[in-house]
Amino acid sequence: MKDMTSQPLLELKNLEKRFLLDHGFLETVKLRGGKLIRERRQVHAVNNVSLSAQRGEALCVVGESGCGKSTVARLVAGLLEPSGGEIHYSGERIDNRSRQANMALRKKMQMIFQNPYASLNPRMTIRQALEEPVRYHNPSMSRAEIRDKVAEVMRSVGVDPSWSGRYPHEFSGGQRQRIAIARALTVDPEFVIADEPISALDVSIQAQVLNLMLEAKDERGLTYLFITHDLSVVQHFGTRVAVLYLGTVCELADTATLFENPKHPYTRALLSAVPQLKDDRPNHIRLKGEIPTPINLPKGCPFQSRCAYADQRCKVDLPRPQQQPDGSLVACHAVEEGRLGD
Template sequence: MMGHAATTPTPDTATAPPLVEARGIVKHFDLGGHFLQRERPMVKALNDVSIAVRRGEAFCLVGESGCGKSTLARVIMGLLDPTEGEIHFDGTRIDALRHKARRPFHRRMQMIFQNPYASLNPRRTVQQTLEEPVRFHFPALSDAEVKERVERVMVSVGNDPGWGQRYPHEFSGGQRQRISIARAMMVDPDLVVADEPISALDVSIQAQVLNVMMDTREKHDLTYLFITHDLSVVRHFGSRVGVMYLGTLCELAETATLFARPRHPYTRILLSAIPRVSTEEMQPPGLPGEVPSAMNLPSGCVFHDRCPLANTRCSAEVPKALPQDDGALVACHAVEEGRG
């Protein structure tokens, strides 16, 4: 699908300190309810999730819709406040900062959203859209310097600088998403959080947008947190992968390790469902039932009622993420006990 080979972490990236860390993140959404209810209904979107994204890597979060990966991205970006836990950026805890104190970090953390048709203001030209963050974060720049920056960034992501006087409705979905990438790059960020950035695009142009993102990472020394449900994309784009299910982190590993030796039963089922060219290689997903409600989480391991390896311990005890011999982290009693 992609023109690039799979991303392999360099020694520098593999040993780099984390640029952003989420520590023990819990996020519950209060749904209100009747005043006579003893307990208010609560969506438990994230349940003690911890990740550390190294500087310079492309860290991918994968899982089915509703698993909490987009919620985690928004907590990291400060669009949502965590119920519990901490967010650290470049060694500083930022979730507890007031808005003004957090402003310098806003410039260093940018986001690309899923829907390119909704993320650009239809009343602003492309030039106005791209100039706005520059003028806000770099008020000392002259008009000429701002325009020069817009042109330079547009060219760097493969866009025509002549697009500046046009409006979003004049562009295709792929072109709009490339404009969104340019907008994120306008303020020289360190981290770009991309939330399903190609899922709303035609398959024919998904590879084009991904290649632009990969090239931009190399040119600008970017760190990516890439949210997706498509493991075939992860294989080509990611340096490390975190697999989420129902608000918990099941497995975390280098991309090559995860695809060569998946350990968690949920990860194995996800990988078995990737379409393959040869029908002889295709295997049924084998995942019974439906994802439980995040309002009423299963006891113990949240995956136990759908897991082919579950036993009584799995239904009673929440598994801890334990390190493996190749550096992976796996939260699974069956793996810990060698039942897999």
Template sequence: MESTLLLRLKNVVKHFDISGSLLEQLKFEGGKIIRKQAIVQAVNDVSFDIMGGETVSVVGESGCGKSTLARTVMGLYAPNSGEIHYKGKRIDNLSRSKMLPYRAKMQMVFQDPYASLNPRMSVSQTLEEPIRFHNPGITPSEVADRVAHVMEQVGVDPAWRTRYPHEFSGGQRQRISIARALAVGPDFIVADEPIAALDVSIQAQILNLLMELQDKNGLTYMFISHDLSVVEHISNRVAVMYLGSLCELAETGNLYEQPRHPYTKALLSAIPRLGAKGFRHIKLEGDVPSPINLPTGCVFHGRCPYANERCRTEIPKQHLRASGSLVACHGVEEGRI
């Protein structure tokens, strides 16, 4: 069965103005007062598609913009420019009321379940709230049945519905967060580092739960993570970001076996490999530039061993390869890498 296009990102840009007040922006330089603004360029011209039923993981170093991209996709942040399409309908420019039908179909699981759950609401209240909001005519018995059903789906005893978040372990709280996302019957879930705050043994349980729910409910995931071993296990395709830019997007097997972008190669070389012979860890020189003052040309050129003058002056465009992967690198395009 051929997959259909679910989500399309077209040249999405998200910047944050952290300049402060007008007085804070005024600086005295060169004998005169000038106004200087500080703009965090978190996401820059990101484009890719997500097909129905697949898991696309977004990886990169801390501060690369992957969580900002996730929140922009969900509408928690409005993009500065670009377009976001869901099932062929542009949604980034919709009003609050017109966006409501898409809210039920697009849900999010956050990294820290204790922070994302209201400590003053019981499990039942937490799960009932979105169900009642998106289904105004639903009866109390139907709400109770749906709450019990989603709790059973995630492996939490429905008898615990009167308990509060502090009465659960971290893994159980994350299961409740997943149940809250499932309660309204979504098609698409953004999982923003959903296992990062959990013990290793619990991480495996949550991962298996997510994969099981995907098979049962036909879910599509955008999975945000910094754990490359986890990403390899759960993903169909992987998008690699650096300083807000998309470096490479490829099927998981192709990316891990034959990475093309120099940054992807360095990133994957950091995965521990016990007993591997001939393995070489690529150590990048220099520091990661500030997203407030991005370098010209390719954002990676200051740390790239293959950079030339074109890399320093011209921003690379995504290059479609025969394998179907996308690579934004002048060296790959020119055949130097």
């Protein structure tokens, strides 16, 4: 019998996702040195990512725009098919199963999207939008039970059930995102994928929505995969943090460990950009150099062109995640060789 307490709820093993740029025959034909050759260009969005999320935790994935964090979220949600690697949920592999076979999983796993203005159907009232998933996943429930369930969830996210006859355009951005959270909670999930759920909201509303998600986590025992580019949000929300750069994991650590002792040069640069009230003389790390394109990834470390510590080894040898004494994982030759300095 499997030990469910130590087993991760979600586990990603060497996950990869590539998007083809050239599809037709004519698009693949290129002229090189006076010769015609066939070449298929690909965007390497996610490259050999391995992560796990334990039950009840909030695993945050952070990085710059275009680093592949939203692609990871969509791969886990089943909205995209991986090009390589495996996705395991509660000990079972799910990426190689059909949509029909994963239907029961949809009730356990829900997603909150980035844009509350686009994620709600403008032609449906809030009641219709919230009742639809309940009715779909619970065909035996009566109309009265469904309505009671929706009213209870709306109250739990701070939205008055008497507003359920209104349409999405009648609500503010913060109210819409609360409704989107309510829609995810109506089917009583155990795992929620949140793809930058507060980035489209005013700063004054962001804390309210974050606190709402934390309350739902405690009350319902939720596990989160939280995608964000805002490290101040991570410090407030996350239990563990994975830092992505060009589709690869640079550093993986507990939130407290990452903020107290960041090790990867990219993580240090990200954290130095977070405003601190206590800093009289902020020590910002300014990254120089060009960001490589995900179409033609560099041979060695993907961060080499912007790293002040890069040497010849970094240009030819891809660093592998190494366990550190404090439990964090860091993929960096400079950290491994002890030439980073403090």
